[in-house]
Amino acid sequence: MKNKVYDEMNKGLELIHQGYQIKYDIWQDQVLFTWRWWLGCGLVILCWVGWSFFRKKRSSDRLFYAGLFVMTISVSLDAIGMQLKAWNYIYPLIPLIPAYLPYDLALMPVSVMLLIQVKPKINPFYKAILFAALTSFAGEPIFKWLEIYEPLTWRYIYSVPFYIVIYLIANWLSKRSNFEKII
Incomplete structure (x- = not known):
């Protein structure tokens, strides 16, 4: 019934x-096939090709582990933000996914992974603040200027605590060394 x-x-x-x-x-x-669409494709390719050259080869697994966390949380938060009409993406790479994949699956994780490996002795909180400031006040406005991203009820400053937490958790995950071998 x-x-x-x-x-x-x-x-x-x-x-x-x-x-x-x-x-x-x-x-x-x-x-599809506009310059903004091609820009998104190019960002994905450039980010991952660049990461493959500049990553610390011996740390690839742990960096990618942190990057996977960043990808997962970025896509999830992006979907929530779009469902709440906080922002919109005008030129998505794939229309059926409520997220901007070049940002969530390339720019965010690659930026975090590179920051984790560069100067690893620096306090991660300082790096988190740098990451949050650059992403919120440079990255987001650039994508708005390119007319790819349209904040509706969202303000750049709202992103800062999210980016700080994302970076700090990713950094913490990259330092884990208690994996047990699979037998």
Whole structure:
């Protein structure tokens, strides 16, 4: 027996599907293969190719472990922010994912991994503040200027504590050495 909640949730799902269909049609007609779309593709490739050259080879696994955390939390928070209409991405790489993948899967993790490995003796809190300031007050405004990112109810300053926490957790994860061997 179906109830009112079931019907309302299905109605909501149908509205989401209609919204994504509209978004996909716009993306296919007006975003795909534009210079902003190619810029996103290029950022992903450049970040990861650059990381492969500049990473400390012996620390690759632990850095990538921290990078995977950054990717996961970035995509998750991005999806939440878009669902709450705090911001929007006008030129997404992939229209069905509510996040800007070049930022979440390349720029953020690669920046964090590079910062972790450079001058590892510096207090991580200082690096976290630097990362948060550059990302919030340089990165986000650049993407707004490029008309890729549109903050709706979000202000750059709101991002600072999130970026600090993300960096500090990633740094902490990169220092873990208590993995047990799989037998």
